[in-house]
Amino acid sequence: MRTPPAGGPLVMRGIVKRYGAVRALDGVDLELRPGEVHALLGENGAGKTTLMNVLYGMTRPDAGAIEIGGRAARFAAPRDAAAEGIGMVHQHFMLVPTLTVAENMVLGRPGGLFLGRRRLAAVAARLADLARRYELDVDPHAKVWQLSVGEQQRVEILRALYHEARVLILDEPTSTLAPVESERLFPRLRAMAREGAAIVFITHHLGDVMRWADRITVLRRGTRVGVLDPSATSEPELARLMVGRDVGRIAPRTGPPARKETVLTVDGITAHGDRGPIALRDVSFTVAAGEIVAIAGVEGNGQPELEEVLMGLRAPAAGRVILDGRDVTGLPPGARLGHGLGLVPSDRNRRGIVGGLSVAENLVLDRIGRPPFGTRLRLSRQAIEDNGAAEVERFSIAVSSPAQPAGTLSGGNAQRTVLARALSAGLRCLVAAQPTRGLDVGAIEFVWERLAEARAAGLAVLLISTDLDEVMTIADRCCVLYRGRLVASWPREDLDREQIGLAMGGALTPPPEDTRRTPE
Template structure:
């Protein structure tokens, strides 16, 4: 790729970028959110047409009008935001856009499913070929995207944040397989924000910043701090974790004996109990597909539990809808910010008050105060450093980092007692991750109870005061801050911990539930 330019209005998303991929190499593409990484790969995959520049494969100039043209040249891409049809099965998604497509007979679709099952076993990516995509968790859908590229035997394999929802053990299995593909002659390029993966697995590294290439490096001749500086243009710090045991204050959130069904029928949560105190960050760590989405939905009123209770400040909110729970101080940073966090067709200012439109000071049930919304939007854009031309900019045009800042700003400006932060740094660059961690630490210091649902061990180790592990819908282990051990948590996430530590605080949850008064308040 030579001199690639892509403009969106007055913004140059790519400004003369060069990229060279070689057969047999694993190439890392780095940059902060909005740097142009995904746009560059979308150009290579035929999803985006460049305004200038050329693409050559094997010395031969090519032009791609659509992804099928790129696929015909052996280019495959695993997207960060999944390109799957929710109502179709995993196997049916494999043949979309291919000869025969969905008109393949049952026997041929069965052969596709068998081939997928073989690849899933070979690459140790657990996916049911017969499952509907809408029934899969975010992590499982990402595995489907990886399998689709492998199924079509791409010679150039592009992976956009391939490990963002994988457990450490799954990532450890994936990268050797990518290395094996490279040894067979494929060119593998992966976009990531995990600098440890880059230093360990990449042969070469290309860094983008603000649409331009700022470096091509050899991992042996650089370091993680240098890569971070190149990505964001400044030194990047970390949030200092608490040292020693934390002093627990009053319990704010109590989850007592929650059992919930999944979308595919089987029980997704089994007798889950824990508590979160004021001024505390409790992490629920686990691999995607082990009950995290169901837990998130039960806590926020989007899924009714089959048994158990959720208490907020000792009051039973189990049967309350999401709006009523927010009125009592329970907020959410959702795991899927694009689906549940922002409304792309509304402005940033409007998104910042989505959960409070119709309430003072942003209006009444009969009218909306545009002035109040705009003033609040301007203040939050400045406070949370949301990079926009103005608060009137459509939220759908934001980069991942700025979209997450918008979601976080909305939650933390709502006067909460407890925040459920589900995968709050998924797909973010090191600068944006630092920002989110700092805001969560500030919220903890201000007395907010924070429940962190995360697949990222770095995140858990950096900011959690306590950590519980969710495996196959059960809390299987729990540690206080002073006993956190990365290897032990990783083993528990994979179900391989032979002697789990103390049981999660189910007894305390039960005591809190027993002491709870009867719900005698109005639904908001």
């Protein structure tokens, strides 16, 4: 770790960034001190990531100044920020999928991909040492496209560590980590701070903020609304500052599900991953109408493969997917949608929205070419626009108009768009994969309420989640996926946070073969 300059605080003063008529940042001040862990909070679209992108040289401000140790600094590109020892771990990964982990480390550096095998081997060896030191399990020789979302997150963290950042920015660093991994990460960040680094992390996990932050800056609608000491505030107060109102999490459900008929049956699914080895092994469970069944687990244990098998995006090597008594295992995604199986994908940017299309068009992507939105030969623009206006209002999607390109939406509004499309399609079963990843407390509350309403209306909901708060709050049953197997299952009344966390980390002995099926 580099030694910070004398007096080394990094200060951002009066930062302004406009996008057309919208002020994403409106005169924001921020101070980062060496030896400090600083939390940056705000609802989706508040300007947190924009502010950090300014600091990292990815976004040029329209006004304002940056000082490091009392001297002015200007960053025209990320390489300028990196030269000052600033590293950033992005929420949406900045990796080249076709390159190895080690090759991604040297991109943009002297020699780059032209380094010889011996020097690349040295890079890989150093990465392996860092991975052991910080307990971030990553194979330096793996291609990035072969890695799970959680593994790619670890690569981003390792890249910042590899380049010895003394100001380390982490955008939602624990969004794909299991509780045990988060518990390991934050002490390491604290150790880096003790060595002189300034750490700033963006998160929606207020418990992590209260436990690990030395100071907290809260943004709302592009302005700074507070700089707080964790000892002088509380989680409800932070949530209120973020969204401008009191935020109350929905009450956990009590009692059994209202309905009992089985809608989704997953019977003995075995599937291979992209690297070739088996990613799912004899996975079996059921989901009933009016029930939310959670599949909990750390990223990289088969969740993406399960999501893809259920929606017809990956062919299983064995087993069946049955929807309302109909075997849909061999059907393509469109046919499954037609039979009432919907998806909120784990990667909303890659599979949830088409950025170049309007919000209104994204809201009917799965029904284009079908009445009332048109036929195979023509679109009904008026019907698409009318539906867009109605859904934007019903799901409180913050847009200038339904014609706004979906690619300009904040994460929370993009997720509302995906959820609105799924829940307005007349489904029988919804697969909701990581539905609140990267969302603020207000957006999380909204998603949970919509899923609870869907359950109350009789929809069968399969929740694939790494968030224990989410599982504990809205699940009627919970199964744990570990190394491709379901290793534990509990009904609502027996859910225990510690036991679920242990199972996610592989600490519980797998049950006998005949208990892997959850009762109908």
